[in-house]
Amino acid sequence: MIRAPFHRALTRDRRGGVTLILAGSLFMLAGAATVAVDLGSVYLARRQLQGVADAAALAAADGGRSAAVQLIDQSGVNGIALATLDTGSYAADPTVPVEQRFRANDPTGGAMRVELRRRTPLFFGRLLVGRDGIDLSARATAARSDAAAFSLGTGLASLSGGLPNMLLSNLAGTELNLSVMDYNGLVSADLDLLGFADALRARTGRNGEAYGALFDRDIPLADLLGAMADSAGNSAATHTLLALAGRIPGRSVRLSDIIDLGPMRGAANASGQPSVVLDAFSMLRMLLSPPSGTTIPMDLRIAVPGLTSTRLMLVTGEGQARSPLMSITAKRDVVLRTAQTRLYLESTVATALSGIASVRIPLYIELAAAEARLSDIQCGETGGVTLAVTPSVGVAALGDIDMNALTNFSVPASPRATVLAQALGTRVTGYANIALGGTQTHNVHFSPAEIGAQQAKTIGTQDLTQGIAASLAGQTQLQVSLLGLTVSNSPLTPLVGALLGTTAPLLDGIVNSVTATLGVRVGSAEVRVHQRRCGMASIVA
Structure with missing residues (x-):
């Protein structure tokens, strides 16, 4: 009888409940704190191990296994062991899964992958998991990026006030007034392509955008020249580019029309990407060139001493080839090309040959694209840079053409x-026609001394022994007619032939000046290596 009321009283009594809850909470808090201490310790140890792995990979890329071991020993972190060190190559291709981009034992080399291991102790967690520590591992891949700045066809003797300046101004749509000093500053200023792209993103407010998406946009030419100035690292070139940016009228350029980024399209930063370097003048010429698949006819009337009148019609484009002027391949090769070109030069020369007041000389030249490929960079004092060069080929004729087809x-x-x-x-x-010859690729090696001296090398098709006009003049078939009847052994034949021979050097000077400005040579290609950079290692994975 007494037990029942006591039981009901006990069930209604709430005193001491907080004490029980607090006791349970303290136990849970202690457990959480215990886990947090160990988790924080493990996280810190993992970050520390990854930092050492990154540094060891960079050291291995520069100095091999011994350099990596030395860095680990000097890191000040105890218990780190070098588990594996693999030599191979790394392909920064966004279409390939990250784990497959490193290829061990690849003969092309240039990349090192390291894996480090370390055991970190557990303090309170050992009561929960029954172990006194956890084994950690970290992996890092570093790749060496060797770079060379080279150009195709920048052998201009002078610019100021001459035909090259006139031609560049016509391409730009305004008078550029480049001096020889301006030209030399642009040629000597090396631009890193992705450094230029980063400067362009900053100027246009598109930081973080993939390089391919950036290059697909129509960007004002002034912004492009400004980004070149920002990344030039050459005060003379920076001044010239900023002046041009304020002078060229508003027009836009889509970089993907002239530069094919290849495997670099999907990248959003320069880490792990190949270092692509070219001189500022080559970049300027590419920006001023017409987009792939289009033509820009130019009709320039030029005053040349020794010629009564001279008319130059020039058409540049890519015809049906539609190849960008610069391409980066999956093998990290860099290819520079010149535009397909048609040139028609019509000149008259005053004379007093048997009542003939003047002789008219029409020249037609059609050139395919020349190409220079960065095929190999050899580091060290005995190394150098090798370019694979394919000269421009085509036809040249002394004769009339269909102007509508030009x-x-x-x-x-x-x-x-x-x-x-x-x-x-x-x-x-008269009539003469010359085929400019073969399509053989020539390997051209530049030694460190030749690179330092900025030596240019010219590769020809070996089908021309002299200038194009001189070659045509020497092969021209002349025919003299009087009142519709052909005259054999006319005294005019050798006289007109001699006049063509003496005029040819003047015409060759015009042709060489125009084609050098465009980066394409008649039956040849001029190349120059401006700089070689070796051993730039960076973390790629």
């Missing part, structure tokens, strides 16, 4: 015999 690369210009001179029923006609 701007259409899909239609042949069809050179034909032309009237060179006529007077009082006498007519002198």
Whole structure:
């Protein structure tokens, strides 16, 4: 009878409940604190191990296994062991899974992958898991990035006030007034392509955007020149580029039309990407060139001493090839190209040959794209840089062409015999045609001394022994007719032939000046290596 009321009273009594809850909470808090201490210790140890792994990978890329071991010993972190060290290559290709980008034992080399291990102790957690520590591992991959700055066809003797300046101004749409000093500053200023892209992202407010997406945008030319100035690292070139940026009228350029980034398109930062370097003048010329697959006809009338009149018509484009002027391949090769070019030069020369007041000389030249590929960089005092160069090939003719076909690369210009001179029923006609030869690629090696001296090398098709106009003049077939009848052994034949021979050097000077400005040579290609950089290791994974 007494037990029942006591039981009901006990169930209604709430005193001491907080004490029980607090006791349980303290136990849980102690357990959480215990776990937190150990988790924090493990996290810190893992971060520390990864930092040492990154540093060891960089050291291994520069100095091999011994350098990595030395760095680990000097890191001040105890208990770290070098588990594996693999030599191979790394392909920064976004289409390849990250874990497959490193290829061990690849003969192309240039990359090192290290794996470090360390055991970190547990303090309170050993009561929960029954172990006194946890084994940690960290892996890092570093790749060496060797770079060379080179150019294709920048052998201009002068710019100020001459035809090259006129041609560049026509491409830009305004008078550039580049001096020889400006030109030299641009040629000597090396631009890292991704450094330029980073400067462009900062200027346009697109930080973090993938390089491919950036290059697909239509960007004002002034911003492009400004980004070149920001990344030039050359005060003379920076001043020239900023001046040009404020002078060139508003037009936009899509970089993907002239530069194919290849495997670098999906990257958002320069880490692990190949270092691509070119001189500022080559970059400027590419920006001013017409987009792939388009043509920009230019009709320039030039005053040349020794010639009565000179008319130059120039069409540049890519015809049906539609190849960017610069490409980066999956093998990290860098390729520079020149635009496909058609040139028509019509000149007259005053004369007093048997009543003939002047001789008209029309030249037509059609050039395919020349190409220079950065094929190999050898570091060390006995190394150098090797370029694979394919000279420009095409045709050259002394004769008339179909002017309507000049701007259409899909239609042949069809050179034909032309009237060179006529007077009082006498007519002198002539025709010559030269094929500019083979498509063989030549390996051109530049030693460190040649790179330091900025030595240029010219690779020819070996089909021309002299200038194009001189070669045509020497092969021109002349025919003299009087009142419609062909005259054999006319005294005009050797006289007109001699006039062509003496005029040819003047015409060759015009042709060489124009083609050098465009980076394409007639039957040849001029290349120069501006700089070689070796051993730039960076963490790629």
